[in-house]
Amino acid sequence: MDSHIEEQSSTIQVLPPNKEKIKRLWTIAAYLGIITCIEFLIAFLWPDGALKIALFVGLTIVKAFYIVAEFMHLGHExxxxxxxxxxxxxxxxxxxxxxxxxxxxxxxxxx
Amino acid sequence: MSAPTAAVGEESKNIWMGGVSPMNVSYGKLMMWFFLLSDAFTFSALLVAYGTIRFTYMAYEGTGDAFAFSQEYWPIPEKVFEAAPFLHGVNLPLVFVGIMTFILIMSSVTMVLAVEAGQRMDKKAVEKWMLWTLLGGIAFLSCQAWEWTHFIVGTDNGSTLPNGTTLFGASLVVNQYGPPAFADFFFFITGFHGFHVFSGVMFNFLIFYWAVVGKFERVGHYEMVEKVGLYWHFVDLVWVFVFTFFYLV
Structure with a gap:
C-alpha cells in the first residue's frame, strides 16, 4: 500500500507559486484591512447621522465585493x-x- | 469537464441540453454556492430582525460622553464593547472587535493561499497555509469566548435601575446594557456566526488532515480545499456584516 502511494506521488508535478496571483491576493487583503481602519476612524471622528450610516453600509459592500469577487472567485466565473x-x-x-x-x-x- | 463535447453535433450548441457544465464549475462547488446563498438568507434574516427590533425602541438622544446604560433606550454599541483582555478598566471602544475582524480577514487570506497552493498540487504549501488558517479560526473563537464572558459577567459597577436594583452583565432575560432584546440578539447573531466559525475550523482541520495523509494526491486534485475555502470566506463575509450592523451602526 505504502509503496503504491509513493509511486503515485512521485509522478505528481508541483507547479511553482503563481507570484502574480499571490501578490494580488495580498493586495486585496491590504484593501480589506485599510477599509476596516477607515470604518474605525469614521466611527469615532464622523458626526452621527444618516450619512455616517450610509458610509458604513457603502464600505461594507465594498469589502463584501472584494471577498466574494476575489477570495471566493465569483468575479472570475x-x-x-x-x-x-x-x-x-x-x-x-x-x-x-x-x-x-x-x-x-x-x-x-x-x- | 467542458472540453470533450465537440463531436456531439448541432444540438449541443444549447449548453443547457447536457454534456457540458454551463456554469463551468463542478457539482460540489455549485452546491456549496447554493448552500451559502441559503445561509446568506438566514444571516440576513437575523440582522434585519435586529434592525426591526432596534427601530421599535427609543434611540439614545444626547452626547456620547453623557451616555449611561438604561432599559429605556437601545445602547450605543461602542459603549458596550469597550473592554479588552489584560487591560481591565481601560476604555477601548471597539478595539477588541477590530482585532477579531483582522484575525478573520487574515485567516481568509491564508485560506485563499491554501487554495492557490492546491491548484498547483503543492502539498507542503497547502499544509502550511491550512495550519495558519486553523490558527486564525481558533484565535477568533478564543477572542469570542472572552468577549462573551465579559458580556455575560458585566462591568464592575453594573447598572442601577430606577427601583434601586443593580444589574450585572447579561442573560437572555435581562441585561445591564439595555432592553433584553439587545443581549438576545447579541447571543443569537454572534453565537450563530461563532458556530459557523467552529464548524469551519472542524472542516479546515479535516482538510489539513487529508492533505497531510496524502488523500488529495491520491484523488489527483485539491478541489475539496476550494469547497471548504468557499465556506470559510463566507464566514468572514458574514462577520464583515455583523461588524458593521451590530458594532458600528
Missing amino acids: VKVMIWSILLPLIFVVWLILALLIQGDAIFLLKY
Missing part, C-alpha cells in the same frame, strides 16, 4: 453563475425594506 448567486439576494433588499418599515410602525404604536 461565467456570467450565468454570477447572476444565479446575486439575483436571489434581491429578496433580502425587500426584507430590509419591509421589516424596517414594520419596526417603525411598531415604534409609533408603542410611544
Whole structure:
C-alpha cells in the first residue's frame, strides 16, 4: 500500500507559486484591512447621522465585493453563475425594506 | 469537464441540453454556492430582525460622553464593547472587535493561499497555509469566548435601575446594557456566526488532515480545499456584516 502511494506521488508535478496571483491576493487583503481602519476612524471622528450610516453600509459592500469577487472567485466565473448567486439576494433588499418599515410602525404604536 | 463535447453535433450548441457544465464549475462547488446563498438568507434574516427590533425602541438622544446604560433606550454599541483582555478598566471602544475582524480577514487570506497552493498540487504549501488558517479560526473563537464572558459577567459597577436594583452583565432575560432584546440578539447573531466559525475550523482541520495523509494526491486534485475555502470566506463575509450592523451602526 505504502509503496503504491509513493509511486503515485512521485509522478505528481508541483507547479511553482503563481507570484502574480499571490501578490494580488495580498493586495486585496491590504484593501480589506485599510477599509476596516477607515470604518474605525469614521466611527469615532464622523458626526452621527444618516450619512455616517450610509458610509458604513457603502464600505461594507465594498469589502463584501472584494471577498466574494476575489477570495471566493465569483468575479472570475461565467456570467450565468454570477447572476444565479446575486439575483436571489434581491429578496433580502425587500426584507430590509419591509421589516424596517414594520419596526417603525411598531415604534409609533408603542410611544 | 467542458472540453470533450465537440463531436456531439448541432444540438449541443444549447449548453443547457447536457454534456457540458454551463456554469463551468463542478457539482460540489455549485452546491456549496447554493448552500451559502441559503445561509446568506438566514444571516440576513437575523440582522434585519435586529434592525426591526432596534427601530421599535427609543434611540439614545444626547452626547456620547453623557451616555449611561438604561432599559429605556437601545445602547450605543461602542459603549458596550469597550473592554479588552489584560487591560481591565481601560476604555477601548471597539478595539477588541477590530482585532477579531483582522484575525478573520487574515485567516481568509491564508485560506485563499491554501487554495492557490492546491491548484498547483503543492502539498507542503497547502499544509502550511491550512495550519495558519486553523490558527486564525481558533484565535477568533478564543477572542469570542472572552468577549462573551465579559458580556455575560458585566462591568464592575453594573447598572442601577430606577427601583434601586443593580444589574450585572447579561442573560437572555435581562441585561445591564439595555432592553433584553439587545443581549438576545447579541447571543443569537454572534453565537450563530461563532458556530459557523467552529464548524469551519472542524472542516479546515479535516482538510489539513487529508492533505497531510496524502488523500488529495491520491484523488489527483485539491478541489475539496476550494469547497471548504468557499465556506470559510463566507464566514468572514458574514462577520464583515455583523461588524458593521451590530458594532458600528
